[in-house]
Amino acid sequence: MKQEKGRIAIFTGHFGSGKTELAINYSIKLARQGQAVTVVDLDIVNPFFRSSEVRDVLEKEGIRLLSPNFVGTTVDVPSLPPEIYSVFQSKNDKVVFDVGGDDIGATALGRYYPYFMQEPYRMFFVVNVRRPLSSAPEQIIEMLKAVESRSRLKVTDLINNTNLMYETNLNHLLEGQMIVEQVAEKLNIPIAYISGVTDVIDKLPEKYSSKGFPIDIYLHPPWDRKDEV
């Protein structure tokens, strides 16, 4: 990943497209470049498998994490803490918003609209064409438009994150690339990254390799958490 310009990065996309893993990886890459990073877990949709579950990992990297109130408890109240406003005040930190899925998740961005208007932001729209209701360009565009409308923000970049988790191979990713390229062309939005686990990204053909964004997987079900061994 090159030195990122722009202070604010927002990860949106279909429910289950991989926003959280990407937001975690993106934040860690920024932190390792020596940047001060704050991650805002803005997911008001998912009860678990969310960035707040890797608080320890993020904190070890020196990343500040802001989570909704009551996260990880037995209360599913989508209440956001006032500390989130602080990320718009300190102009030196990089800020990564991990937003909930679909247009419903993007709704939570709306309340920060006046702040997003005050400085440039990058809003990524993450696509996994192997997810239901996101296999055709029309379906992806429909959701992207809905996310823009609910958040009142504009998607600036696409990410092709096509995967079948541990069964992913290069063909899945390239097949996804064809679809995401059609979306990019129709909407005139660039594809910023092609993401996947390192094994797959290493095999990307030359013409795509500059967009390759290798990720590590941080969210595991309890039977294959590495720290348990």
Place this chain on the structure above:
Amino acid sequence: MSKVLMKGNEAIAEAAIQAGCRYFFGYPITPQNEIPAYMAKRLPEVGGCFIQAESEVSAINMVYGAAGAGARVMTSSSSPGISLKQEGLSYIAGAELPCVVVNMVRGGPGLGGIQPAQSDYFQATKGGGHGDYHLVVLAPSTIQEAVDLVMEGFDIADQYRNPVMILGDGMLGQMMEPVEFRPLSSKRELPPKTWATTGYTGDRPRNIINSLYIDPQVLEEHVKKIYQKYEEIKKNEVKVECYNCEDAEIIVAAYGTTARIVKSVIQKAKQEGINVGLIRPITLWPFPTSTFEEWAQREHIKAFMAVEMSMGQMVEDVRLSVNGKKPVFFYGRTGGMVPEPNAILAEIKKVIGGVLR
């Protein structure tokens, strides 16, 4: 069809649609909301009907109505919502109607929490509602298995005219795995629904859906007839997986999500020279009693241990099945806490140390 990456809840909803389910009535509750949300989007596309009822009580009674008319119908909820549906489930079982009910269990009792649990085992397998009846209870441990069991569940429901419950938990509902939707490997001969209330036209006797029997003798006969059916189900429908049991010293009994954790424990134990087996009931009712009976007679098996996300519910069926032939131990976490592999392993070591001493 090629593989897709799906959340457990979405996959269960899609599997129902592929199995011909065209009606879904439900009321939202975490952690299963993706099921009604998916149904609301998809059912209109296939000519079906989704209704968000005003409560769980009305949702289950809508299921009663649609099932009575012969439709393939499903509802889903999580623990507190399933409690509200018990009266309707008893009526549906009493009226001998087929339907599929999904329970993505969360911590209880009461309103409890939203994290995964298995503390509705008693409710699912021992009745839940009033009267003499059983649900067929299917407990998948992977999302692919959930898909396959939902599809087969509709067939089982139709074959025996009995409600089928898919008992998952929040983890299974929320996690993602690659799945494929494939036709069932075994085709069943399903009886025509001659009993369905499809409108009286005079060319057959009137069909009446009912669970009220005023004459006690008639009611007893009716219940006995239902119980004959249950004997058939016990004979034909038991599903169980035995894993690494051949050389095991101890057999762990676990289902669903917990069985997956136990499988990773088995690998760890192997590295330490301990041989642990797993009996994973896939049908919780009918319970795989004879499988436990058989393994309990093997000399190399020193003990059994049930591991559950509850204070100990399935362990009672394990004890009844092992029938005193070997000691039966229990380890569980509850309230939405998921047992950790290391903690389970420590518990196994404790049992082995105690039994062999």
